[in-house]
Amino acid sequence: MPGSNYGNIFKITTFGESHGEALGVVIDGVPAGFPLSMEKIQMEMDRRRPGQSDATTPRKESDTVKCLSGFFEGKTTGTPLTLILYNQNTKSSDYGDIVEKFRPGHGDWTYFSKYNGHRDWRGGGRSSGRETAARTAAGAVAKQFLESIGVDIHAYTKSAGGIKCETYSREVIEKNPMRACDPVAAEKMMEKLHLLMKEHNSMGGIVECRISNMPPGIGEPVFNKLDAELAKAVMSLGTVKGFEVGSGFACAELTGKEQNDQRDADGFLTNNAGGIIAGISSGQEIVFRAAIKPTPSISQPQKTVDKNNNSTEITTFGRHDPCICPRIVPVIEAMAAIVIFDLILLQKRNEFVV
Numbered sequence: 264m265p266g267s268n269y270g271n272i273f274k275i276t277t278f279g280e281s282h283g284e285a286l287g288v289v290i291d292g293v294p295a296g297f298p299l300s301m302e303k304i305q306m307e308m309d310r311r312r313p314g315q316s317d318a319t320t321p322r323k324e325s326d327t328v329k330c331l332s333g334f335f336e337g338k339t340t341g342t343p344l345t346l347i348l349y350n351q352n353t354k355s356s357d358y359g360d361i362v363e364k365f366r367p368g369h370g371d372w373t374y375f376s377k378y379n380g381h382r383d384w385r386g387g388g389r390s391s392g393r394e395t396a397a398r399t400a401a402g403a404v405a406k407q408f409l410e411s412i413g414v415d416i417h418a419y420t421k422s423a424g425g426i427k428c429e430t431y432s433r434e435v436i437e438k439n440p441m442r443a444c445d446p447v448a449a450e451k452m453m454e455k456l457h458l459l460m461k462e463h464n465s466m467g468g469i470v471e472c473r474i475s476n477m478p479p480g481i482g483e484p485v486f487n488k489l490d491a492e493l494a495k496a497v498m499s500l501g502t503v504k505g506f507e508v509g510s511g512f513a514c515a516e517l518t519g520k521e522q523n524d525q526r527d528a529d530g531f532l533t534n535n536a537g538g539i540i541a542g543i544s545s546g547q548e549i550v551f552r553a554a555i556k557p558t559p560s561i562s563q564p565q566k567t568v569d570k571n572n573n574s575t576e577i578t579t580f581g582r583h584d585p586c587i588c589p590r591i592v593p594v595i596e597a598m599a600a601i602v603i604f605d606l607i608l609l610q611k612r613n614e615f616v617v
Contacts, residue, residue: 269496271487272612273605275401280383281391287347288397290404292608293333295341299407304328307403308348310437310593311396313584325351328400346400350393363569364577368559370501375570392501392587395594402597405604413476414603418595419444420588421552423468424455442589444471452586460585463562468588471552472595474603477538479546481606488542489606490551496598497553502587505554509537553595555588 268276272292279286305328312326326348333344361384365371370390374382382388406416419436420443421428428445435446441456443449452468459466482489494506514522514535524533524540524547531547538549560583567577584590 269499269601270605272608273405273601275398275601277394277397277401279394279397280388281386281393282350282388283383283385285347285349286394286397287331287345288401290333290344290346290401292605293339293341293344293404294408294608295339297339297408297411298337299334299339299404301328301330301334303407304346304400304403307399307406307593307597308396311399311590313590326396344404346397346404348396348400360577360580364575365567365569366559366577366579367565367567368556380570390501392584395500395591395597398601399594399597402594402600405600406596408604409600409607412478412607414478415475416472416596416599416603418470418472418592418599420449420452420592421469421471422448423452423586423588424459424466426451426455436592440589441586442592456586465558465561465583465585467555467557468586469552469554470588470592470595471550472599474538474549474599477544477546477549477603478607479544481603481610482539482543483606483609484542487606488539489544489549489602490537490539490542492602492606493549493551493599496602497551497595500553500591500594500598502555502558502591503553504556506551508539508549508551510535511537511552551599553591555591558584558587 267278268274270292274291276289277287308326308328328346328348331345331347333340333342361371365375369387371382371384371387374390386393409416417433417436420441423441423443426448428443428448430445432444436442436444439446439449441449441452443452456466490508497503498506510517510522522535524531524536526532531545534547534550536545537551538545538547560579562578562580564576564578567575569575
């Protein structure tokens, strides 16, 4: 199964399934001698872990990370860093109905088709959102390196269930279950979510991410542009169905003069480009958004087919997030951190001082 790797210098390889023994990540290219904090890695895992509120799955997993290699006496050694977390609260019996049937909106049918009928149906196996726990661990490592040079990354729910945030306050993001930047909108989101939960339904939303204190000049033309790499990394998350930077799709309604970010001696006057011009960081704040689809696992009868292509119905049981936005926030931050740190290392390698 190729496709479980990402990166040029800071390279990650994730492994494991939703209901397997464990999940984890092997990271190559970690600079040696860095005082990595395992506590900070665990803090990021705690932000992503299930069972945090009504807005998330009730599955109880501590997501305790253990380091198997690449870390000694409080510092990185420069050898591959291996982080692992063991599954503790699997209930594979909840998925007995999908052994023969395919759930709408899930990877059941496509994995079945790709791997000639061989798939781990327990919780979706490798296609499960639980795979993102390994990415979060890798991102937590990248985040610490970036923090050491002043780069700051934070994401939040911009809208959910059609309810948009009208104000922005970073301080409130971690203080409401939706991780929204507007406390009033967060309450309305939860009210709608509770109504949908009573109907055994789910809702999607938009998550926005901001990256500040970015050095200019990061990104590799032509095919490894910064925005292209961010798009690939974020859209590799199974729940993401759309991606935009800066003004995004709204630029199609603007004129050239409106879209262009003019500047004077004091700097840029606008940031419609979202901090990325020609695929390279401009030094402005990077702003991008991801469209998050509604959780496909809903406890309502839906039409589907079985392995023999017979028409049938399926009702998905189990423990699932009624809205993925709150828990995808730290994952999107993690993917952004992995991309940014990898490209910064690549830039350093490209620099040659006589």
